Amino acid sequence: MNDVKAIAPGQWQWSGWLTPKGRVIALFLxxxxxxxxLWLVVPDADPAALCAALRRFVFRSKVVLEVRNDLQVEGRFGAPVQAHGHALAADGSGDIELDMGSGHAARCLRITSTSTASVDAHADARWAMHDLEHGLPRLPASQAEHWTPQQLSLERLRAFSVKKGCYPGQEIVARTHFLGKAKRGLILVESPCPLEVGAELRTENTALGNVIATADADGRHLALVVGPLDRESSPLTINGQSVREAALLDGLAR
Structure with missing residues (x-):
């Protein structure tokens, strides 16, 4: 849902795959x-299923789509060695480095065929927390094909185009943008206890929306909710427990 021609070789951007009704199937780098x-780094969706879906749109025999099972993606908190912003960096071994940081924390991703990194559940949880704090929705399978790019506030990541034509759902995305009908977007809330996807965010008398993504680390519990952008300030609850709305941070747009 973004224009590949708008980026130069050696760059990356957020983008996604939509249904014909303009609902996000997958968000990717x-x-x-x-x-x-072109490479797609898919954080949450099934890459094999996404690859199969994209193959339906291949009309030239020279186009090849495949899942790179020989590569791994590893992340760390810390400044990239060479990559910066939307400029990726490749080293002599063929590894690719990406800048995934913001003004609030330095992070980098590395795509490699020779990974020696071990699984670190705590680091994974911190990474997910950082994503949610910056309005990067981590969509489980239950939330695929439910939300438009505007409802997921993907303009914050510059993850969709209203000018590029000929992609599934483009007409709905453009109409929503130009008619000013984006009434719902992401709300970040912090809770004293873990939350579950699907739980309902409420004021005293009104249901505002449902949790679409959660993250828990270092005693903190965050959730992203799709809810009304224009609403009065009032106490919020999820499952009868008071939660606090937090401001979304900037810095992950590419």
Whole structure:
């Protein structure tokens, strides 16, 4: 749902795959290695299913789509060695480095065929917390195909285009934008206890929306909710427990 031609070789951007009704199936990082090579880094969706869906739109025999099972993606908190912003960096071994940080924390991703990193559940949880704090929705399978890019506030990531034509759902996305009908977006809330996807965010008398993503680390519990952008300030609860709305941070747009 973004324009590949708008990025130069050696750059990356957020993008996604939509249903014809403009609902987000998957959100991913789109890397343009050169004029002939694009990579998709898919944080949450099933890459094999996404690849199969995209193959339906291949009309030229020279286009090849495949899942790179020979590569791993590893992340760490810390400044990238070379990558910066939307400029990726490749080293002599063929590894690709991406800047995933913001003004609030330095992070980098590395795509490699020789990973020696071990699984660190605590680091994974901190990474997810950082994503949610910056309005990057981590969509479980239950939330795929439910939300428009505007409802997921993906303009914060520059993850969709209202000018590029000919992608599934483009007409609905553009109409929503130009008619000013984006009434719902992401709300970040913090809770004293863990929350579950699907739980309802409420004021005293009104249901505002449902949790679409959660993260828990270091004694903190965050959730993203799709809810009304224009609403009065009032106490919020989830499952009868008071929660606090927090401001979304900037810095992950590419």
């Amino acid at each position: 789109l890397l343009k290695l050169d004029e002939q090579t």
